[in-house]
Amino acid sequence: MKSLRHSIPEASVERLSLYARELGRLDRQGVAFISSKRLGEALGLTDAQVRRDLSYVGQFGKSGRGYEVQRLQTALSRTLGIEGRVWSVALAGVGNLGSALLAYRGFQERGFVFRVAVDSDPAKVGQVVQGVTIAPSHQLSELARRHQVHIGILTVPSETAQRVCDQLIAGGVRAIVNFAPAHLDVPASVRLRNMDLAIELEALAFYLGTEQPRRRPTP
Amino acid sequence: MKSLRHSIPEASVERLSLYARELGRLDRQGVAFISSKRLGEALGLTDAQVRRDLSYVGQFGKSGRGYEVQRLQTALSRTLGIEGRVWSVALAGVGNLGSALLAYRGFQERGFVFRVAVDSDPAKVGQVVQGVTIAPSHQLSELARRHQVHIGILTVPSETAQRVCDQLIAGGVRAIVNFAPAHLDVPASVRLRNMDLAIELEALAFYLGTEQPRRRPTP
DNA sequence: CACTGTGAATGCATTCACAGCG
DNA sequence: CGCTGTGAATGCATTCACAGTG
Numbered sequence: 001m002k003s004l005r006h007s008i009p010e011a012s013v014e015r016l017s018l019y020a021r022e023l024g025r026l027d028r029q030g031v032a033f034i035s036s037k038r039l040g041e042a043l044g045l046t047d048a049q050v051r052r053d054l055s056y057v058g059q060f061g062k063s064g065r066g067y068e069v070q071r072l073q074t075a076l077s078r079t080l081g082i083e084g085r086v087w088s089v090a091l092a093g094v095g096n097l098g099s100a101l102l103a104y105r106g107f108q109e110r111g112f113v114f115r116v117a118v119d120s121d122p123a124k125v126g127q128v129v130q131g132v133t134i135a136p137s138h139q140l141s142e143l144a145r146r147h148q149v150h151i152g153i154l155t156v157p158s159e160t161a162q163r164v165c166d167q168l169i170a171g172g173v174r175a176i177v178n179f180a181p182a183h184l185d186v187p188a189s190v191r192l193r194n195m196d197l198a199i200e201l202e203a204l205a206f207y208l209g210t211e212q213p214r215r216r217p218t219p
Numbered sequence: 220m221k222s223l224r225h226s227i228p229e230a231s232v233e234r235l236s237l238y239a240r241e242l243g244r245l246d247r248q249g250v251a252f253i254s255s256k257r258l259g260e261a262l263g264l265t266d267a268q269v270r271r272d273l274s275y276v277g278q279f280g281k282s283g284r285g286y287e288v289q290r291l292q293t294a295l296s297r298t299l300g301i302e303g304r305v306w307s308v309a310l311a312g313v314g315n316l317g318s319a320l321l322a323y324r325g326f327q328e329r330g331f332v333f334r335v336a337v338d339s340d341p342a343k344v345g346q347v348v349q350g351v352t353i354a355p356s357h358q359l360s361e362l363a364r365r366h367q368v369h370i371g372i373l374t375v376p377s378e379t380a381q382r383v384c385d386q387l388i389a390g391g392v393r394a395i396v397n398f399a400p401a402h403l404d405v406p407a408s409v410r411l412r413n414m415d416l417a418i419e420l421e422a423l424a425f426y427l428g429t430e431q432p433r434r435r436p437t438p
Numbered sequence: 439c440a441c442t443g444t445g446a447a448t449g450c451a452t453t454c455a456c457a458g459c460g
Numbered sequence: 461c462g463c464t465g466t467g468a469a470t471g472c473a474t475t476c477a478c479a480g481t482g
Contacts, residue, residue: 096319
């Protein structure tokens with residue numbers, strides 16, 4: 001199990017999460033068995049890829065019938081670490097984006113609970129947003145440690161992102177999602193994921209190519 | 220140039236955007252030349268990777284000195300299609316997340332301008348957010364066509380995501396960013412990128428492993 | 439029969455390592 | 461020198477294709 005955990009390719013890990021979600025839907029619809037082909041069709045993947053990914057988790061398929069939905073879902077949740085367990089999350093930066101994340105119900109449903117929120121704006125400190133009291137930024141590492149925060153989410157300006165990130169790490173946080181458009185330096189023991197919409201847009205712009213360009217109005 | 224465009228590996232395209240941003244910073248700091256080694260250090264990449272990526276754009280380095288910051292930045296912006304040009308963006312779903320994206324200044328700075336916003340809530344229709352008037356959802360494809368929207372951003376609930384996506388495509392949009400936790404079916408001519416925070420969190424949970432788990436309180 | 443699970447083959451992306459250049 | 465640009469080598473991820481199974 002432990003050795004298995006680290007042998008799953010990174011790309012597959014992300015898809016395991018997709019499978020788990022889709023299996024939840026199927027289960028709610030009363031579907032008991034699903035083939036790799038149909039599961040793949042629902043998610044835009046090939047049947048071969050589905051089988052390969054699922055093979056990392058174990059052997060849950062039945063020849064000629066497919067995968068038992070509930071059983072596979074349980075196995076995936078366990079592998080992903082979201083089964084019967086709560087992950088504590090800290091949010092740094094309660095601006096527009098941070099507030100939107102706090103308000104999103106989907107996370108709690110999957111076992112991710114905001115326990116800490118901080119902001120550098122004194123006017124925001126003390127406010128209660130979605131049941132979480134906003135604390136001042138300088139308390140971040142202490143609060144992270146006290147609440148045993150597992151995951152930190154950064155929605156702060158680029159200029160302060162590295163500093164805030166360091167505080168999370170000082171508070172024992174070993175997994176971070178960064179929304180700031182900046183590169184963060186973290187030790188190898190810390191897992192970092194960047195969500196950068198500007199980069200997504202620019203990648204799309206690249207593929208759109210040079211068609212139908214309109215001049216930017218000169219200021 | 221055209222043939223070059225489609226021969227750049229997808230993974231490199233995303234990094235080109237990183238390079239462009241970092242070069243902007245360096246330029247503002249008055250740096251005139253930068254080596255692949257130092258550029259890589261600033262972004263958490265190896266020098267070899269930086270050189271390989273930049274080689275897809277052209278030969279802009281000078282032996283023994285590195286890359287001329289301004290010249291390289293211009294070349295990258297041109298390649299990415301963000302030079303002297305505006306890309307029209309439509310937002311579908313003006314909830315918490317959608318509002319946060321509308322309010323974010325970073326996009327406009329890089330040439331992405333929201334020209335259309337729609338929401339299915341009649342109470343929101345007519346409101347002006349960040350200078351954009353919210354229109355009713357059923358007008359999406361018509362508005363997308365009229366404003367020649369290039370990129371659509373979906374911040375709607377999963378259940379309606381496919382329908383709204385289809386309307387964007389019907390309106391001529393060929394690039395879409397999807398924030399809904401759902402798989403979207405699009406024709407091969409449409410470029411789709413998914414931003415799914417729940418999946419990021421679950422991937423992190425996987426890597427955090429089984430240490431320090433706390434039981435979810437039974438309801 | 440309809441399916442899985444997986445070796446083997448392929449296709450990408452990254453890294454190595456070095457010739458070549460100012 | 462110090463650095464780029466790039467063939468060649470390596471390392472991952474995906475896809476093929478089929479033996480094996482209930």
